[in-house]
Amino acid sequence: xxxxxxxxxxxxxxxxxxxxxxxxxxxxxxxxxxxxxxxxxxxxxxxxxxxxxxxxxxxxxxxxxxxxxxxxxxxxxxxxxxxxxxxxxxxxxxxxxxxxxxxxxxxxxxxxxxxxxxxxxxxxxxxxxxxxxxxxxxxxxxxxxxxxxxxxxxxxxxxxxxxxxxxxxxxxxxxxxxxxxxxxxxxxxxxxxxxxxxxxxxxxxxxxxxxxxxxxxxxxxxxxxxxxxxxxxxxxxxxxxxxxxxxxxxxxxxxxxxxxxxxxxxxxxxxxxxxxxxxxxxxxxxxxxxxxxxxxxxxxxxxxxx
Amino acid sequence: xxxxxxxxxxxxxxxxxxxxxxxxxxxxxxxxxxxxxxxxxxxxxxxxxxxxxxxxxxxxxxxxxxxxxxxxxxxxxxxxxxxxxxxxxxxxxxxxxxxxxxxxxxxxxxxxxxxxxxxxxxxxxxxxxxxxxxxxxxxxxxxxxxxxxxxxxxxxxxxxxxxxxxxxxxxxxxxxxxxxxxxxxxxxxxxxxxxxxxxxxxxxxxxxxxxxxxxxxxxxxxxxxxxxxxxxxxxxxxxxxxxxxxxxxxxxxxxxxxxxxxxxxxxxxxxxxxxxxxxxxxxxxxxxxxxxxxxxxxxxxxxxxx
Numbered sequence: 241x242x243x244x245x246x247x248x249x250x251x252x253x254x255x256x257x258x259x260x261x262x263x264x265x266x267x268x269x270x271x272x273x274x275x276x277x278x279x280x281x282x283x284x285x286x287x288x289x290x291x292x293x294x295x296x297x298x299x300x301x302x303x304x305x306x307x308x309x310x311x312x313x314x315x316x317x318x319x320x321x322x323x324x325x326x327x328x329x330x331x332x333x334x335x336x337x338x339x340x341x342x343x344x345x346x347x348x349x350x351x352x353x354x355x356x357x358x359x360x361x362x363x364x365x366x367x368x369x370x371x372x373x374x375x376x377x378x379x380x381x382x383x384x385x386x387x388x389x390x391x392x393x394x395x396x397x398x399x400x401x402x403x404x405x406x407x408x409x410x411x412x413x414x415x416x417x418x419x420x421x422x423x424x425x426x427x428x429x430x431x432x433x434x435x436x437x438x439x440x441x442x443x444x445x446x447x448x449x450x451x452x453x454x455x456x457x458x459x460x461x462x463x464x465x466x467x468x469x470x471x472x473x474x475x476x477x478x479x480x481x482x483x484x485x486x487x488x489x490x491x492x493x494x495x496x497x498x499x500x501x502x503x504x505x506x507x508x509x510x511x512x513x514x515x516x517x518x519x520x521x522x523x524x525x526x527x528x529x530x531x532x533x534x535x536x537x538x539x540x541x542x543x544x545x546x
Numbered sequence: 547x548x549x550x551x552x553x554x555x556x557x558x559x560x561x562x563x564x565x566x567x568x569x570x571x572x573x574x575x576x577x578x579x580x581x582x583x584x585x586x587x588x589x590x591x592x593x594x595x596x597x598x599x600x601x602x603x604x605x606x607x608x609x610x611x612x613x614x615x616x617x618x619x620x621x622x623x624x625x626x627x628x629x630x631x632x633x634x635x636x637x638x639x640x641x642x643x644x645x646x647x648x649x650x651x652x653x654x655x656x657x658x659x660x661x662x663x664x665x666x667x668x669x670x671x672x673x674x675x676x677x678x679x680x681x682x683x684x685x686x687x688x689x690x691x692x693x694x695x696x697x698x699x700x701x702x703x704x705x706x707x708x709x710x711x712x713x714x715x716x717x718x719x720x721x722x723x724x725x726x727x728x729x730x731x732x733x734x735x736x737x738x739x740x741x742x743x744x745x746x747x748x749x750x751x752x753x754x755x756x757x758x759x760x761x762x763x764x765x766x767x768x769x770x771x772x773x774x775x776x777x778x779x780x781x782x783x784x785x786x787x788x789x790x791x792x793x794x795x796x797x798x799x800x801x802x803x804x805x806x807x808x809x810x811x812x813x814x815x816x817x818x819x820x821x822x823x824x825x826x827x828x829x830x831x832x833x834x835x836x837x838x839x840x841x842x843x844x845x846x847x848x849x850x851x852x
Binding site for chain 2: 308311332333334335336338339342343399400422423424425426437448449526527528529530531533534535536537538
C-alpha cells in the first residue's frame with residue numbers, strides 16, 4: 241500500500257485526485273495539507289512541512305497547488321525522500337522541471353509529471369494509428385469557458401498562471417504524446433485582457449521536421465458547447481480525437497467511446513513508476529508554451545471580469 | 547580551405563563576421579546573400595537560394611539574419627548539405643534549435659550555434675575559477691544603449707526579436723558556460739514599451755540545484771557608461787568579469803585583460819567542429835529567456851522612440 245499525502249485541496253484535488261486514490265486498492269490517502277479548509281476525512285495540516293513533521297508516515301505526495309509555487313513545495317517533498325506527483329503543468333518554468341528531475345534522481349525517489357489528458361481513453365488508439373502513417377496536418381480546437389471550469393481561480397490569470405494555456409497545454413500534452421516526430425512552434429498570436437497578465441486566447445502554428453502543418457486554436461471565453469478536439473489528416477484517412485481525448489473516430493467511425501476517467505489511469509502509472517523505481521518528467525508541453533510566449537505577437541483585448 | 551557564404555549582410559556581418567573570416571587562413575568568404583546592398587568584394591545574391599544555385603561552390607554558410615526568419619534559412623542551407631553557423635540567438639524558439647540539430651545530424655553536416663560572448667577572452671579563466679568552488683551568489687549587470695548599438699534594427703523590438711534579451715542573452719550564454727551547475731529562472735519582471743512587443747528592461751532571479759542566488763539586471767536604455775559585468779562571489783573570493791567577458795579580476799587583481807576579439811575564436815571553433823565532424827547547438831541561454839517570458843510579470847512603460 242502506498243501512503244499518499246495531498247498538498248493543495250482545491251477543485252482538482254476534490255474532483256479528481258481524492259476519488260481516484262479512494263478507488264485504487266494500491267493507494268491510501270492518509271493526510272492533506274491545505275491553506276484553506278480541508279474536510280476530506282483524513283488528518284489535515286496547514287502546510288507541507290507540518291504534514292511531514294506531525295502527520296502520519298507517507299510514501300508519496302501529490303502536489304495539486306497552482307504552478308507558480310510548485311518548485312519550492314516539490315523540493316521540500318523530494319528532500320524529505322518522498323515520491324512526488326506533480327499536477328500539470330509540472331512547474332512554472334521548463335528549467336525547474338529539469339532541476340526537480342535531478343533532485344529526484346539524487347534522492348532515489350520517483351518524480352512523476354502527470355499530464356492527465358494523456359490518460360484519456362482514446363490517446364493510446366490515436367498514438368497507434370499515427371505511428372508509421374504519413375501525416376499531412378493536425379488541427380487542434382480547444383475552447384472552454386473559464387468561468388465554468390475555473391471559478392474563482394485568480395492565479396490562472398497571474399504571471400506564470402498560463403491563462404488559456406492552462407487548458408491548451410492539455411492539448412499539447414496529447415499532441416506530443418501521439419505525434420511520432422518532435423513538434424515545435426513556428427508562430428503564435430496571443431490575446432491578453434488588459435487587466436491581467438496571461439492570455440485569454442491564442443492561435444498557434446506548429447510543425448515537425450517533415451513539415452507537417454499543425455494549427456491550434458485556444459479560447460478561454462467559449463460559452464455554449466465546449467470543444468476539446470484534435471483532428472489528424474493522414475494520406476490514407478482522418479482521425480478525430482474529441483471530448484478531450486475520450487472519443488476517437490477514424491474516417492467518421494467510432495473507435496473509442498469512453499466517459500472521462502483519466503485520473504485512475506494516471507494514478508496507476510504513478511504506482512507503476514514507484515514500484516519500478518523510475519521517474520517520468522516530460523516538460524515538452526510546457527516548452528511549447530514557453531516558445532509560443534517567446535515568439536508570439538501580443539494583442540491587448542477587453543478586460544476579463546469574472 | 548573552407549569556403550563560406552554569409553546570409554544577411556547587416557551590422558554584425560560587417561563589423562565582425564567578414565573581418566574574422568578575412569583574418570583566418572583556414573577560411574575564405576566566397577559569396578554573400580542579402581536583401582539590401584552588399585558591396586563587400588565577393589559575389590552578392592538576393593537570396594540564399596540564388597547564392598546556392600548561381601554562386602560559387604560553398605562548404606559552409608553563416609546566418610547573420612534576425613532570429614525570426616532563421617529557421618527557414620537554416621533548413622535550406624542544411625538541406626543543401628552545407629555546414630551552418632547560426633548567429634545568436636540560434637533561433638526564434640528553443641524547439642526549432644532541436645529541429646535544426648536533428649536535420650544537421652541527418653544530413654551529416656556541422657551545425658554551430660555560435661554564442662559569441664562565450665569566446666570573450668576572460669570566459670575560460672572564469673570557468674576554471676568557478677570549477678570546484680563553493681559559489682554563493684552571482685550578479686549580472688548588463689546595460690547598454692540600444693540607440694547606439696542597434697541603430698535602425700526595428701526587428702529587435704518585434705515579437706521574437708527579444709528586445710533587451712538580445713544583449714541579455716549574451717550574459718546568459720556566459721553564465722551557462724561558466725557555472726558548474728544547471729541554472730534556472732525563478733522569477734522575472736519585464737518592462738515593455740507600450741508601442742512595441744519586446745521588453746526594454748528585465749530583472750531576473752535565477753538559481754541552481756544547490757540554491758545559489760543569481761540576479762540579473764538587463765537594461766536597453768542605458769546612456770553614459772555601458773555595463774556588461776558579471777560578479778561571482780564564492781566562499782573564498784570574488785571574481786569579476788567585465789567588458790562583456792574581456793576582462794577578469796579576482797579579488798580585485800587583474801587576471802585577464804584583452805581587447806574584444808570574440809569572432810576570431812568563434813570561427814576557429816567552427817573550423818574545428820567542421821574538421822572533426824561534430825555539431826554544437828546549445829539552446830540553454832534561449833531556454834532561460836523563454837522561461838523568463840513564461841513566468842515574468844509584465845509592466846507597460848513609455849513608448850520607445852528611436
